[in-house]
Amino acid sequence: MCLALPMKLLSRSGDWGIGEIGGVRRQVMLTLTPEANVGQYVIVHTGYAIEILDEDEAERTMDLLDKIGAMES
Amino acid sequence: MSAGSAYRNPHLMRKVANEIKRLRIDRPIRLMEVCGGHTEAIYRFALRDLLPDWIELTSGPGCPVCVTPNGFIDHAVALARLSGVTIATFGDLVRVPGSTQSLAQIRARGGDVRVFYSPMDALYWTRQHPERTVVFLGIGFETTACTIAAVVQECARDGPANFRMLSALKTMPCALAALLSAPDVHIDGLILPGHVTTVTGMADFQFIAHRFAVPCVVSGFEPLDLMETILMLCRQINEGRAKVENQYLRVVRSEGNLHAQKAISRVFKSCDMEWRGFGSISLSGLSLADEFSYLDATHIQVEVEPIREHPGCRCGEVLRGVCRPDDCALFATACTPEEPCGACMVSSEGACAAVYHFAPVADER
Numbered sequence: 001m002c003l004a005l006p007m008k009l010l011s012r013s014g015d016w017g018i019g020e021i022g023g024v025r026r027q028v029m030l031t032l033t034p035e036a037n038v039g040q041y042v043i044v045h046t047g048y049a050i051e052i053l054d055e056d057e058a059e060r061t062m063d064l065l066d067k068i069g070a071m072e073s
Numbered sequence: 074m075s076a077g078s079a080y081r082n083p084h085l086m087r088k089v090a091n092e093i094k095r096l097r098i099d100r101p102i103r104l105m106e107v108c109g110g111h112t113e114a115i116y117r118f119a120l121r122d123l124l125p126d127w128i129e130l131t132s133g134p135g136c137p138v139c140v141t142p143n144g145f146i147d148h149a150v151a152l153a154r155l156s157g158v159t160i161a162t163f164g165d166l167v168r169v170p171g172s173t174q175s176l177a178q179i180r181a182r183g184g185d186v187r188v189f190y191s192p193m194d195a196l197y198w199t200r201q202h203p204e205r206t207v208v209f210l211g212i213g214f215e216t217t218a219c220t221i222a223a224v225v226q227e228c229a230r231d232g233p234a235n236f237r238m239l240s241a242l243k244t245m246p247c248a249l250a251a252l253l254s255a256p257d258v259h260i261d262g263l264i265l266p267g268h269v270t271t272v273t274g275m276a277d278f279q280f281i282a283h284r285f286a287v288p289c290v291v292s293g294f295e296p297l298d299l300m301e302t303i304l305m306l307c308r309q310i311n312e313g314r315a316k317v318e319n320q321y322l323r324v325v326r327s328e329g330n331l332h333a334q335k336a337i338s339r340v341f342k343s344c345d346m347e348w349r350g351f352g353s354i355s356l357s358g359l360s361l362a363d364e365f366s367y368l369d370a371t372h373i374q375v376e377v378e379p380i381r382e383h384p385g386c387r388c389g390e391v392l393r394g395v396c397r398p399d400d401c402a403l404f405a406t407a408c409t410p411e412e413p414c415g416a417c418m419v420s421s422e423g424a425c426a427a428v429y430h431f432a433p434v435a436d437e438r
Contacts, residue, residue, distance in 0.1 A: 047191025048220040058323040
């Protein structure tokens with residue numbers, strides 16, 4: 001139920017925009033994330049963007065995970 | 074990366090798994106997830122197979138459909154019997170058995186039960202059908218509550234006048250406190266729900282770690298997210314710490330989504346709420362605030378049948394993590410996803426459905 005997917009925001013017009021994931025596009029309400037900009041990824045749950053994905057943090061997480069093996073060997 | 078594919082990298086998965094094994098905690102530990110999305114991911118990606126045998130993973134009350142009690146389904150079924158009423162709901166709820174009937178069965182007999190992906194879609198449909206009284210079934214946790222709050226505000230602003238809501242919305246922190254207070258429940262670490270926390274922020278969960286001395290980690294939903302979360306929980310256990318940590322940094326801000334919190338606190342007020350498996354938990358639910366109470370579907374006069382539980386169904390115990398799905402005598406015999414007896418077999422996020430679909434047949438059944 002709390003399933004939410006990252007969609008790339010392709011356009012916005014006031015309170016709503018168009019999001020895309022895997023070639024699928026649909027209307028995304030932006031009432032709860034008024035700061036979302038076109039080009040950013042938003043986390044979409046039941047048609048509403050509930051947060052903006054932080055791509056820098058995503059990269060940092062992957063870097064940290066990559067280092068786990070290095071510490072071990 | 075943003076779509077998540079990097080979080081399924083098998084090479085990194087093995088690295089994290091080896092790091093977990095290296096910790097060699099010298100006693101069995103039980104970690105509980107309290108989000109249906111986590112339940113499904115753990116089974117779908119067979120994460121148990123990567124973990125050492127001293128780690129036991131168990132599911133808690135994290136699937137909103139599963140924790141919705143029979144009484145709520147019965148109320149919705151009774152409303153669906155009224156001429157002029159349309160029930161608008163998320164898809165998972167339709168097949169959940171009530172005391173004698175599900176919404177799917179009422180629909181088969183002519184009831185108007187419609188499935189919507191978004192509460193906003195339900196509001197659009199309501200505007201196009203002014204002749205119907207549309208009752209939206211509000212189920213879910215904070216993640217969903219904020220989206221329904223946004224729709225209620227939209228409805229209060231621009232109509233339509235024929236939209237109503239029946240709320241079984243629940244809040245997670247009080248439920249976790251009730252769970253950890255139960256004498257038959259023993260948990261060494263909690264995998265916190267990433268999208269609930271996206272809305273609420275981390276502070277609402279600090280008292281859990283504090284009061285119950287249970288390590289907590291907010292987790293994302295990809296297999297690598299969950300493996301890293303398990304590693305972080307094991308490290309806390311190893312070092313004797315009990316803190317709320319955040320693995321899902323790319324989405325969860327420590328203060329949460331303030332717009333979403335504001336929408337919830339404006340539209341709803343806390344109330345006692347009935348949970349399958351727990352009974353009523355004080356202040357664990359959300360009902361419409363006085364300003365919006367004219368939208369409350371409980372004002373519609375209707376006779377609801379007395380509550381009956383399915384004999385033999387152990388969903389309540391499954392939801393408290395004290396019984397495994399396949400401990401239930403009905404599992405995969407009388408109760409299957411095609412013909413479910415209990416709610417946990419209906420939703421793909423339910424623990425029984427996840428075990429049914431993904432667990433190896435030979436050793437699990």
